[in-house]
Amino acid sequence: MFLRKTSPSPPHPLRQRRPNPKMNTLDDFASAKLAELDAQHLRRTLVESAREEAPWVFREGRRLLSFSCNDYLNLSHHPAVKAAAVEAIARYGAGSGGSRLVTGNHPLLGELETRLARLKRTEAACVFGSGYLANAGIVPTLAGAKDLILIDELAHACLFAGTQLSPAKTIIFRHNDVSQAEELLAAQRANFRRALLLTDGVFSMDGDRAPLAELAALCASYDVWLMSDDAHGLGVIGGGGGSVTAAGAPPVPLQMGTLSKAIGGYGGYLCASKQVIDLIKTRARTLVYSTGLPPASVAAAIAALDIIENDPLLVEKPLAKARAFTKALNLPEAQSPIVPVIIGAPEAALAASRQLAEAGFLVTAIRPPTVPAGTARLRFAFSAAHSDEDIARLAQTVRSIIGS
Numbered sequence: 001m002f003l004r005k006t007s008p009s010p011p012h013p014l015r016q017r018r019p020n021p022k023m024n025t026l027d028d029f030a031s032a033k034l035a036e037l038d039a040q041h042l043r044r045t046l047v048e049s050a051r052e053e054a055p056w057v058f059r060e061g062r063r064l065l066s067f068s069c070n071d072y073l074n075l076s077h078h079p080a081v082k083a084a085a086v087e088a089i090a091r092y093g094a095g096s097g098g099s100r101l102v103t104g105n106h107p108l109l110g111e112l113e114t115r116l117a118r119l120k121r122t123e124a125a126c127v128f129g130s131g132y133l134a135n136a137g138i139v140p141t142l143a144g145a146k147d148l149i150l151i152d153e154l155a156h157a158c159l160f161a162g163t164q165l166s167p168a169k170t171i172i173f174r175h176n177d178v179s180q181a182e183e184l185l186a187a188q189r190a191n192f193r194r195a196l197l198l199t200d201g202v203f204s205m206d207g208d209r210a211p212l213a214e215l216a217a218l219c220a221s222y223d224v225w226l227m228s229d230d231a232h233g234l235g236v237i238g239g240g241g242g243s244v245t246a247a248g249a250p251p252v253p254l255q256m257g258t259l260s261k262a263i264g265g266y267g268g269y270l271c272a273s274k275q276v277i278d279l280i281k282t283r284a285r286t287l288v289y290s291t292g293l294p295p296a297s298v299a300a301a302i303a304a305l306d307i308i309e310n311d312p313l314l315v316e317k318p319l320a321k322a323r324a325f326t327k328a329l330n331l332p333e334a335q336s337p338i339v340p341v342i343i344g345a346p347e348a349a350l351a352a353s354r355q356l357a358e359a360g361f362l363v364t365a366i367r368p369p370t371v372p373a374g375t376a377r378l379r380f381a382f383s384a385a386h387s388d389e390d391i392a393r394l395a396q397t398v399r400s401i402i403g404s
């Protein structure tokens with residue numbers, strides 16, 4: 001039966017007011033913001049990109065050789081990884097059904113956590129919905145009022161998001177500047193209860209590595225908890241173990257990362273001691289109040305770890321490819337599969353990216369606020385599937401475009 005209104009309902013009190021032009025400014029606000037961004041060449045738009053066969057991307061009717069995917073080992077399309085995802089869907093369904101603390105903690109998650117902890121040589125691990133969610137949840141769980149956070153100025157946006165969700169005092173130190181971090185700690189540490197130092201292991205837009213051994217020593221002497229973000233290290237440096245292994249650093253107590261780069265799927269994680277992981281699982285809000293990962297993502301990650309742990313030659317390839325590129329262009333030797341070529345102005349970076357696309361290469365321009373003003377760049381990400389000829393041709397094209 002319908003509930004049918006016999007007479008029109010009286011106008012809602014809010015609608016009785018005369019239209020106020022000032023009330024209709026939401027679209028004006030959005031248009032003005034967009035116009036401002038357009039004027040600075042900083043507007044971003046989504047482009048449909050179909051990745052059917054690594055390292056190719058179909059977009060705008062063209063097939064481009066991609067140097068912009070973080071799928072360093074091309075595992076997103078590996079037959080064993082895809083088969084694991086399909087099998088998990090067939091058995092457990094497409095979604096997890098709830099937060100991990102309610103019914104979303106399907107059996108594959110425990111297996112993945114054991115595998116991640118083993119690879120990172122920690123006691124335990126906790127899998128989150130994404131790397132962003134991991135950082136946004138971990139930092140405020142560990143640092144509160146009366147505490148201090150030190151963070152590298154080029155650390156990833158989601159580590160900064162974590163600091164913004166914490167009432168702790170946050171101080172930014174210059175990129176990879178251990179002496180400045182030490183000066184800050186010497187001056188400030190005693191004024192705070194606990195302290196946390198946050199850095200990327202491999203910096204996402206610069207491709208360089210953090211001095212993790214030095215930072216670990218500094219943190220040990222000032223009683224500071226070190227947290228490294230290994231989104232771009234796992235699976236590609238340190239024999240696959242990531243940036244802490246590569247740095248020969250003593251065990252870093254908080255090692256987070258993502259399942260969405262070399263692992264080829266989706267999700268995030270923290271590796272740490274059992275006590276820390278138990279605390280995170282009961283208190284990190286982005287874990288508690290967000291749905292657990294779909295079983296397919298977890299199964300795919302386990303299958304990808306099998307490959308990473310058993311194929312050392314594959315793991316070495318992305319860095320070797322990046323080094324072939326930096327050598328061909330006389331750039332400083334690549335420290336990771338990420339190589340930036342700084343252009344400067346955003347419109348110039350966009351133009352260089354367009355010229356590369358005309359030559360058949362997909363290399364996205366990275367502009368502020370992702371990178372500091374004046375350092376818009378081309379960011380090259382190398383994968384195991386790039387051939388030596390691809391890289392030689394890319395280097396030649398880049399040279400002709402930027403004239404180096």
Ligand SMILES: *Cc1c(COP(=O)(O)O)cnc(C)c1O
Nearest residue numbers: 130131132156204231258260267
């Ligand atoms: C990509 C990235 C993240 C976020 O991981 P997602 O799983 O994509 O949310 C975190 N930190 C760094 C350094 C990254 O590059």
